[in-house]
Amino acid sequence: MGLWLAAPAVLGGRGALERDMIAEDNFVDFTCPYCGDPVSFPRESAGFVQACPNCTESFIVPDDGGAVGRAIPLPITTARLVIRRLAAQDWQDLLELMADEEFFRYTDGVPLDEDGILRWLASDAHVKLTTPDQPFFLGLELQDGGKLIGYATLNFTDPQWRQVNFSLGLNRKFQRQGYARETVAALLDFCFRGLKLHRVASWCDHRNAAGLRLWEKAGLRREGEFVKNRWVHGEWATSVWFAALAEDYFPSQGQALPAGGSEPG
Numbered sequence: 444m445g446l447w448l449a450a451p452a453v454l455g456g457r458g459a460l461e462r463d464m465i466a467e468d469n470f471v472d473f474t475c476p477y478c479g480d481p482v483s484f485p486r487e488s489a490g491f492v493q494a495c496p497n498c499t500e501s502f503i504v505p506d507d508g509g510a511v512g513r514a515i516p517l518p519i520t521t522a523r524l525v526i527r528r529l530a531a532q533d534w535q536d537l538l539e540l541m542a543d544e545e546f547f548r549y550t551d552g553v554p555l556d557e558d559g560i561l562r563w564l565a566s567d568a569h570v571k572l573t574t575p576d577q578p579f580f581l582g583l584e585l586q587d588g589g590k591l592i593g594y595a596t597l598n599f600t601d602p603q604w605r606q607v608n609f610s611l612g613l614n615r616k617f618q619r620q621g622y623a624r625e626t627v628a629a630l631l632d633f634c635f636r637g638l639k640l641h642r643v644a645s646w647c648d649h650r651n652a653a654g655l656r657l658w659e660k661a662g663l664r665r666e667g668e669f670v671k672n673r674w675v676h677g678e679w680a681t682s683v684w685f686a687a688l689a690e691d692y693f694p695s696q697g698q699a700l701p702a703g704g705s706e707p708g
């Protein structure tokens with residue numbers, strides 16, 4: 444294992460034996476925790492989230508070869524919630540949330556009916572955490588009673604640079620009870636400590652007082668806005684962007700290079 448990613452530019456002029464030894468040293472060989480196949484990743488990827496080249500599931504590359512890759516640390520349990528993948532049986536709770544026009548006030552989305560929810564759940568089942576530019580949905584389930592009261596999304600914009608965008612939506616009946624704050628705190632920990640990501644970002648409509656307050660209170664940096672960049676329900680809307688870096692939360696891991704070790708740019 445570990446030989447197929449040897450970069451010719453780096454190894455040019457070396458003998459085959461020396462090349463193989465260097466390549467072996469630079470790779471971690473382990474087993475995918477999902478499909479059980481052997482896989483091999485550059486040593487710089489250790490501790491970072493990657494996709495299995497065989498089954499495409501996301502896992503965390505272990506520090507030592509010969510081990511089993513670490514499964515993504517889901518579900519997440521908070522004081523009042525279980526944050527987990529969506530499942531087919533969530534359709535009724537999602538319908539309650541998604542049929543509410545008010546929920547879409549600041550987005551160009553439209554309410555979904557039962558068929559729309561079922562189609563969405565069927566396609567969501569194929570999305571992996573690291574699928575680029577695809578929202579990976581997590582349901583917010585009440586520990587008390589098991590009702591699904593909302594969802595969060597993580598969207599890997601750039602797996603190599605370890606960056607995600609995230610978003611959140613709660614059933615109106617459960618808003619203003621601190622569930623979003625509780626979820627964001629857990630997701631920041633999941634992203635920075637669990638997955639060792641570099642940066643998370645989110646945006647909301649400039650008129651969305653709840654969204655603005657949520658990201659500010661969670662400690663995300665207000666980075667800027669795109670003026671009238673979306674057409675929402677008959678008018679141009681401005682998007683305000685927020686972000687946080689790993690070094691804001693864990694100063695020691697802030698300067699880690701992207702998985703694979705290459706400089707961005």
Ligand SMILES: CC(C)(COP(=O)(O)OP(=O)(O)OC[C@H]1O[C@@H](n2cnc3c(N)ncnc32)[C@H](O)[C@@H]1OP(=O)(O)O)[C@@H](O)C(=O)NCCC(=O)NCCS
Nearest residue numbers: 610611612613618619620621622623624647652653654656
């Ligand atoms: C934004 C949203 C997720 C907030 O959820 P929530 O569970 O009600 O938020 P919380 O109860 O954790 O409150 C977070 C902060 O926002 C404030 N807040 C919540 N709703 C608010 C509102 N309508 N107006 C002003 N502030 C509001 C809270 O007071 C709290 O601030 P505080 O700690 O200073 O009191 C929820 O309103 C929602 O789902 N909206 C529709 C989807 C959306 O707009 N998502 C945001 C874009 S990603």
